[in-house]
Amino acid sequence: AQTVTQSQPEMSVQEAETVTLSCTYDTSESDYYLFWYKQPPSRQMILVIRQEAYKQQNATENRFSVNFQKAAKSFSLKISDSQLGDAAMYFCAYRPALGTSGSRLTFGEGTQLTVNP
């Protein structure tokens, strides 16, 4: 079974600084997808960024980028120029690419990010 681990329950960053959130996962699959979701106090789950395992290039979305290390099964999220609106719970998630479980998302425990003004 796939597992996703986020070892940092809480992180904090100063506004305009950079912060990196860690995520590791365990799978025997060779093809899969990884995601970072953001959950602000409103509870809404918002997709931040996604990475296809077959792509070597790290995904980037504006101030958000990932460091995907397939061999190490590591998938960290870097937030540059942090803004107050980035404060939220961040979840790392895994999904297999194929098979009957190909639609199932497995989430990590979450990292609560605080942005200090």
Added chain:
Amino acid sequence: DAGVIQSPRHEVTEMGQEVTLRCKPISGHDYLFWYRQTMMRGLELLIYFNNNVPIDDSGMPEDRFSAKMPNASFSTLKIQPSEPRDSAVYFCASSFRGWNEQFFGPGTRLTVL
């Protein structure tokens, strides 16, 4: 685009009562997912549907939980009888094809007293 719609947003009930949570997926999406979020267990998938057919219900905790999708625009998650340990936030999500992004609804916060 109204997004995924869930109702009610909050539900408070007493132990033993029946609870029905409702979800309207995004129009045109053919996959629908029900998740539960608790402090102890985090976010976990309960069940998902493809074209109104349940595909994987292995996450449904026990027989007290049931889910239906009578048509492409409506799904329910029912708990009967409810117990205090069912207190959680229940999310519905939908996607177009199983491999695309899942769009989440705002969630229903259920409190069972």
